[in-house]
Structure formats: C-alpha cells, structure tokens
Amino acid sequence: MLPIEVTLRLRFTQAIAAAFGAEFSADPQIKSGDPKFADYQCNAAMGLSRLLSRPPREIAGKIVDHLSIDDMFDTPQIAGPGFINVRIKPGWLTGELQSLATNAGELARGGVDQVSVPQAVVVDYAGPNIAKEMHVGHLRSAIIGDSIARTLAFLGHVVIRQNHVGDFGTQFGMLIRHARDTAMQGTEPRITDLDAYYKQASQRDKSDPEFAIQARQAVVELQQGYPEAVRLWRWIRDESRRHCRELFAMLGVQLTDADERGESFYKDRLAAMVEHLKGALAFGGDGARVGMDKVFHPSDTSPRILAVEPAADSAQAKGALESVEAVDRILEAAAPLVVQKPFLAESEGALCVFLPGYVDKDKKPLPLIIRKSDGAFLYATTDLAALYFRVQEDKNTAEDKRPLDCNWHAHRIIYTTDSRQAQHFAMVFDTIRAARWDIHPQSGAAVKLEHAPFGSILGEDGKPFKTRSGESVKLRELLDEAVARAAKIVAEKSPHLSPEKQASIARAVGVGAVKYADLRQDRTGDYAFSWDRMLSFEGNTGPYLQYTYARTCSIFRKAAADQPAVPPSPAVGELRLEHPREIALGRRLCQFSGVVESAARDLKPHFICGFLYDLAGDFSGFWEACPVLRAPSEAARSSRLLLCRITQAVLAVGLRDLLGIEILDEM
RNA sequence: GCGCCCGUAGCUCAGUUGGAUAGAGCGGCGGUUUCCUAAACCGCAGGCCACAGGUUCGAAUCCUGUCGGGCGCACCA
Numbered sequence: 001m002l003p004i005e006v007t008l009r010l011r012f013t014q015a016i017a018a019a020f021g022a023e024f025s026a027d028p029q030i031k032s033g034d035p036k037f038a039d040y041q042c043n044a045a046m047g048l049s050r051l052l053s054r055p056p057r058e059i060a061g062k063i064v065d066h067l068s069i070d071d072m073f074d075t076p077q078i079a080g081p082g083f084i085n086v087r088i089k090p091g092w093l094t095g096e097l098q099s100l101a102t103n104a105g106e107l108a109r110g111g112v113d114q115v116s117v118p119q120a121v122v123v124d125y126a127g128p129n130i131a132k133e134m135h136v137g138h139l140r141s142a143i144i145g146d147s148i149a150r151t152l153a154f155l156g157h158v159v160i161r162q163n164h165v166g167d168f169g170t171q172f173g174m175l176i177r178h179a180r181d182t183a184m185q186g187t188e189p190r191i192t193d194l195d196a197y198y199k200q201a202s203q204r205d206k207s208d209p210e211f212a213i214q215a216r217q218a219v220v221e222l223q224q225g226y227p228e229a230v231r232l233w234r235w236i237r238d239e240s241r242r243h244c245r246e247l248f249a250m251l252g253v254q255l256t257d258a259d260e261r262g263e264s265f266y267k268d269r270l271a272a273m274v275e276h277l278k279g280a281l282a283f284g285g286d287g288a289r290v291g292m293d294k295v296f297h298p299s300d301t302s303p304r305i306l307a308v309e310p311a312a313d314s315a316q317a318k319g320a321l322e323s324v325e326a327v328d329r330i331l332e333a334a335a336p337l338v339v340q341k342p343f344l345a346e347s348e349g350a351l352c353v354f355l356p357g358y359v360d361k362d363k364k365p366l367p368l369i370i371r372k373s374d375g376a377f378l379y380a381t382t383d384l385a386a387l388y389f390r391v392q393e394d395k396n397t398a399e400d401k402r403p404l405d406c407n408w409h410a411h412r413i414i415y416t417t418d419s420r421q422a423q424h425f426a427m428v429f430d431t432i433r434a435a436r437w438d439i440h441p442q443s444g445a446a447v448k449l450e451h452a453p454f455g456s457i458l459g460e461d462g463k464p465f466k467t468r469s470g471e472s473v474k475l476r477e478l479l480d481e482a483v484a485r486a487a488k489i490v491a492e493k494s495p496h497l498s499p500e501k502q503a504s505i506a507r508a509v510g511v512g513a514v515k516y517a518d519l520r521q522d523r524t525g526d527y528a529f530s531w532d533r534m535l536s537f538e539g540n541t542g543p544y545l546q547y548t549y550a551r552t553c554s555i556f557r558k559a560a561a562d563q564p565a566v567p568p569s570p571a572v573g574e575l576r577l578e579h580p581r582e583i584a585l586g587r588r589l590c591q592f593s594g595v596v597e598s599a600a601r602d603l604k605p606h607f608i609c610g611f612l613y614d615l616a617g618d619f620s621g622f623w624e625a626c627p628v629l630r631a632p633s634e635a636a637r638s639s640r641l642l643l644c645r646i647t648q649a650v651l652a653v654g655l656r657d658l659l660g661i662e663i664l665d666e667m
Numbered sequence: 668g669c670g671c672c673c674g675u676a677g678c679u680c681a682g683u684u685g686g687a688u689a690g691a692g693c694g695g696c697g698g699u700u701u702c703c704u705a706a707a708c709c710g711c712a713g714g715c716c717a718c719a720g721g722u723u724c725g726a727a728u729c730c731u732g733u734c735g736g737g738c739g740c741a742c743c744a
Contacts, residue, residue, distance in 0.1 A: 539692035
C-alpha cells in the first residue's frame with residue numbers, strides 16, 4: 001500500500017505545476033492535519049504567496065481548481081491563512097482495506113510494501129566487550145539496533161547484522177597477564193567467574209604499575225599472534241561468547257555467531273590498512289608528512305609541527321628540512337594552528353590522522369590515533385578496517401562473506417552506539433571520506449554512513465542506572481527480575497491459565513516490557529528506567545499492546561466457537577465503514593506503511609511505538625462501541641471481523657517483526 | 668576553555684523537520700461491567716514550551732545571547 005502522503009504529494013505537485021508552472025511545485029508541504037480540521041493538509045499556498053505576490057487564499061483556490069483527488073478525498077476546504085484541508089473518503093478507505101484484507105500476502109505484511117531497490121545495509125550493534133559479562137550498558141544498543149535491523153530487513157533491504165565485539169582490546173591484555181599467575185588455564189570456569197576474574201585483573205592493573213606495563217605488552221603479544229597469549233585469549237573469548245548467545249536468545253535479539261565479527265577478525269588487516277591509508281591520504285598531505293617525520297623530536301613535548309598545513313607544497317616542506325630553524329619559521333608562519341586538509345602524521349610516536357574541525361581542550365588539533373606509540377592498534381584502526389571491509393573489499397572465502405554468500409559492497413552503514421562516541425564516529429567517517437573509501441565500488445555514489453546514537457539509562461533518581469552498591473546491573477539479572485515481576489502479575493490476573501502457560505506469558509511480557517520501554521522513547525535522549533512504569537500495564541507499554549493483540553485473537557477464537565461448522569475465514573466478506581470508530585480505526589490502519597517508512601529513514605523505532613499505541617487506542621474505542629460477534633447484522637459482523645483481522649495483522653507486524661517483541665494470543 | 672546534545676503539565680515523554688486553540692500516559696478527581704479479556708473504556712483538572720531578543724504571513728521548532736543540566740575533548744572502547 002502506497003503511503004497516502006506520497007500520493008497526495010504527487011497530486012498536489014501536479015496541481016501546483018499546472019496552476020503556476022513546475023518551478024513552483026518543488027515542495028507541496030503536505031502535513032497530516034489536526035483531526036479537528038483535516039486528515040491531511042497542504043500548506044504550500046502561504047509560501048507561494050511571496051513568490052507569486054498574490055494573496056495566499058487566492059493561490060490556494062487556484063491549486064484546488066487544478067487538483068484532482070476526488071477519487072480519494074472529499075472536496076478540499078480552504079481555511080485560515082490558506083491551508084488546504086482534505087478528508088479521506090470512507091469509500092476509498094474501504095476499498096484500500098478491503099483489498100488489503102483479502103490479499104493474504106499483503107495482509108501478512110500489514111500493507112507495507114517492499115522497497116523497489118533493495119540496498120545492502122550493515123547494522124553494527126550490540127558490540128559488547130566480551131572480557132566481561134553483559135550489563136545494562138549493552139541493553140539499548142542490542143534492543144534498538146535489533147529493531148532497526150528488523151525494520152530495514154522487513155522493507156526488503158539486504159541487512160548485514162554485525163556484532164562488533166570487543167575481543168581484542170586492552171582489557172584482554174590485563175586478563176592474559178592475570179591468567180599467567182592464577183593457573184586457571186586448565187579449568188573451565190563459569191561465566192560468573194569471569195566477571196569476578198575481570199575485577200581482580202582490573203584491580204591489579206590499577207594498583208601495580210609493573211603489572212600494567214606487562215598487561216600492555218600482552219596486548220601487543222596477542223595482536224602479534226604469540227601462541228601462549230592467543231591460547232589464553234581463546235579460552236576467555238569462548239567462555240564469554242556462550243554467555244552472550246544465551247542473552248541474545250533471551251532478549252529475542254537476532255544475532256547469531258555468523259553475525260559476530262569482532263576486533264580480532266580485522267587484526268591481520270590492520271597493518272596493511274594503515275599503509276593503504278597513508279597512500280590514500282598522501283593526496284592531501286604528502287608535504288606535511290615529510291615535514292612531520294623529520295621535524296618531530298621525541299623530546300619535543302609541544303609539537304608545533306601540527307601547524308603544518310598539509311597542502312603546503314612538497315618542495316617548500318622538503319626545502320625547509322635543510323635546517324630546523326627554517327622549519328620553525330614555516331611553522332610559526334602557519335599559526336594559528338588549524339588543520340586545513342586531512343592528513344596522516346606521526347606525533348609523539350603515535351600515528352595519527354589530523355582532520356579539519358577537531359581541536360582538543362588546548363585548542364590544538366585533535367588527532368584520531370590509529371597506531372599507538374608502542375605499536376599497538378586501537379579501536380579507531382579497527383573501525384576503519386571494518387568500514388573498508390564492508391564497502392570496498394572483494395571477499396574470497398565463505399568465512400569473509402558470511403552471513404551472506406556474496407560480496408557486500410554496503411550502501412549504507414549504521415552504528416547503534418552510545419552518543420558519547422559521536423565524536424569518534426564523526427572522525428572515523430571523515431577519515432574514510434578523506435581517503436575516498438566511502439565511494440561505492442559499483443555505483444560510484446557515496447555510501448551513507450550513519451551513527452544512530454542513543455542516551456544513557458538513568459535510574460529513577462536521575463543518576464546513571466547502577467545497583468545499590470554502585471556496580472553496573474548485570475543484564476541477566478535485569479531480565480530475570482523483569483520476568484519475575486511479570487509472573488507475579490500474570491498469576492494475579494490470569495489464575496485460570498496453566499502454570500506453563502503463565503510462565504511463557506510472563507517471559508514474553510517481562511522481556512517485552514523492558515524492550516518496549518526502551519524503544520518507545522526517542523533514542524537520542526537519556527532514558528529513565530522504571531520498573532513500575534514499564535510493568536504498570538497501563539498506558540503506552542509493551543504489555544498493553546500485547547494485551548490489545550491478545551484481544552484481537554480472542555475474537556477469532558470466539559467466532560470459531562460460535563459457528564463450529566464454518567471454518568474461521570474472516571479474510572473474506574465485504575467491508576463497510578459506518579460507525580465513526582470504524583472509520584477512525586480504518587484511517588489509522590492505512591497510515592502504517594508511511595510510519596514504517598519514516599522510522600526506517602530516521603532510524604527511529606519510537607515512531608512505530610507511537611503508531612501502535614494510537615492504533616491500540618483506536619481499536620479499544622472500536623471494541624467498546626462496536627460489538628463484533630453480537631453485531632446487529634450479519635453484514636456488520638463480517639465487516640467488523642475484517643477490521644479485527646487487519647488490526648491483528650498490523651499489531652503482529654509492528655510488535656513482532658519490527659520491534660522484536662513477542663506476541664501472545666492469550667494473556 | 669572549546670565542541671556536541673538537551674531544557675515542553677507534579678512525574679515520564681510525544682510534537683511528522685516552520686503551520687491553526689501545544690498533545691499522550693502516569694499520578695489526582697469523577698464516571699462505565701447482566702455484553703466479544705475491566706491488564707479496558709469515557710470525562711475533568713493541570714502549560715509564560717528555561718529566559719531575553721531576532722528572522723516572517725506564522726516559531727516549542729530556525730539564528731544570537733543568557734541561565735541551568737548531561738556528555739566528549741592524545742595513545743581505553
């Protein structure tokens with residue numbers, strides 16, 4: 001089903017072009033209107049008034065004269081300064097919904113069409129550091145990323161989920177170093193031990209400087225493939241991976257081992273990638289690089305070299321190298337210290353990318369460090385390598401291709417991480433663009449790189465969500481508590497159900513409540529975690545939507561019981577929208593495809609939540625006002641059953657397929 | 668200090684990218700059940716959209732400044 005706004009935008013564009021010429025029809029300003037006035041409105045007349053120097057109401061009149069929408073809408077009304085208000089004809093609505101209800105394939109998709117040109121989209125989410133147990137800090141990334149991935153996949157894109165686990169960083173140096181002393185190699189510790197184990201290592205790292213140095217060294221050894229370090233690392237990683245798998249399953253997050261590609265995967269690519277980057281950036285920074293290498297002295301703690309403008313021509317830079325004094329003169333002439341073009345350089349022993357627009361607290365150029373002074377690589381290096389891998393690399397092995405069986409050449413890459421990493425991703429993206437590694441190898445267009453940031457989880461006191469003792473809450477414990485709280489309520493509300501049934505409802509409701517509470521809010525803001533709010537079972541909550549869905553199912557169970565001879569096939573029959581509640585519900589159902597489209601465009605699952613909540617409200621209103629099984633006539637009964645069927649389908653698609661929340665036919 | 672994000676009802680949040688009298692839920696007050704799940708529905712009260720300017724037909728939304736909060740700013744991720 002084509003979103004109504006799309007059709008309307010087209011029709012108004014045509015009308016404006018016909019009335020005033022195509023040059024005025026760029027944006028017809030279609031909005032969904034205040035229900036008091038209109039279903040939709042076109043607000044183009046006011047803006048056109050200035051360009052055409054005619055009164056806006058006159059312009060609105062001309063637009064309406066050229067408009068042909070009477071197949072879908074009643075006669076447009078001009079109101080206020082020049083709003084053009086339109087209302088959908090119930091007759092048109094009926095036709096749309098009728099064809100939706102009777103087409104099984106379309107019904108199963110809630111009327112949402114697949115895109116005509118699918119893209120390869122990488123969604124990078126979850127990404128726990130597997131040196132320790134998953135905690136609440138990983139919750140939002142997993143839930144939000146999963147919903148974004150589901151939504152894009154539902155629309156027909158080729159979604160490549162990537163769980164970019166931290167399995168190769170500095171923490172592993174600590175753990176490996178610690179493992180050497182504790183003789184744990186031969187044992188098979190459980191995951192709960194690993195968390196405590198991490199704490200011990202971390203403690204030693206903080207208090208023992210020698211340990212800390214050796215821990216850094218262990219990272220280098222791991223990254224260079226020393227067998228002893230690698231063996232210890234594998235043991236820790238495998239233990240942790242099992243734990244993550246369980247939690248993803250519990251959460252209903254669609255990540256499998258085939259989607260896991262951690263930092264370690266890129267380890268053999270990093271050195272080559274760095275060399276490759278030197279070549280790619282030499283374009284803008286050759287002269288600077290020559291200057292940097294020579295000018296820098298290890299003893300120089302305030303490297304004025306950063307003042308060098310990369311575009312400074314090589315001859316000048318090379319000539320300057322003949323005397324340190326001459327170099328200094330050039331450098332001083334280059335003040336104030338601003339990076340004009342991206343360039344690569346060594347600074348204080350670390351290999352850095354310098355980019356325009358990034359300064360540190362002393363107003364000095366802020367580097368993106370891609371190789372530490374001790375030779376180790378860091379997350380920026382891995383992120384760059386991963387980006388190259390995802391867009392540019394031709395893949396040879398099945399291992400490299402998974403989870404697909406072909407090259408990726410991604411068109412769009414989405415990172416669902418904490419908003420605190422915004423600057424990091426901005427720098428990584430800028431670096432990729434400077435190297436022109438964002439140019440799609442087939443289409444030649446720039447790949448869309450997006451950071452979809454989210455805020456922190458706060459406790460009810462407004463401070464970061466922690467346990468009473470100040471530690472981060474373990475994800476497993478959080479989910480267990482959600483299920484336990486839900487179980488209590490289920491036992492109270494639905495004592496007639498079997499214990500097994502109650503337990504499975506409690507699982508779905510508890511986990512669903514946690515997920516929905518997170519998804520319903522705009523991800524960019526911080527989010528206040530509250531058991532009472534998410535499990536209150538009232539208002540805009542997961543349980544309320546699950547309950548609404550369960551009620552739609554209940555109708556069909558009853559309908560079947562009423563007429564045992566007739567198989568329940570409510571997807572046939574004639575739809576008629578008569579009661580205002582029926583019309584309101586029908587109108588809402590037709591908006592679904594447009595909402596899904598916006599949610600995918602802006603990567604905002606809360607658009608979907610808001611819609612489903614409104615839909616649930618419309619359905620409840622309909623439920624109260626329009627008896628279905630006891631409808632006054634057989635015609636009304638079968639028509640209303642059709643409405644229930646569509647509502648049921650849309651709720652199922654929204655909750656299960658898009659948000660990743662389990663649906664229940666009975667609660 | 669510099670940069671990014673934020674400030675909307677007592678609380679938690681929407682506000683479709685500049686449109687009409689700013690909307691929900693919770694909490695508060697009041698109502699609805701011989702009837703398909705009352706985990707529901709209906710109604711009432713509650714606002715200087717932090718503050719001050721500016722831009723224009725029109726601002727919660729855009730620009731500037733102020734106040735208040737969060738986060739980030741060189742070898743952690």
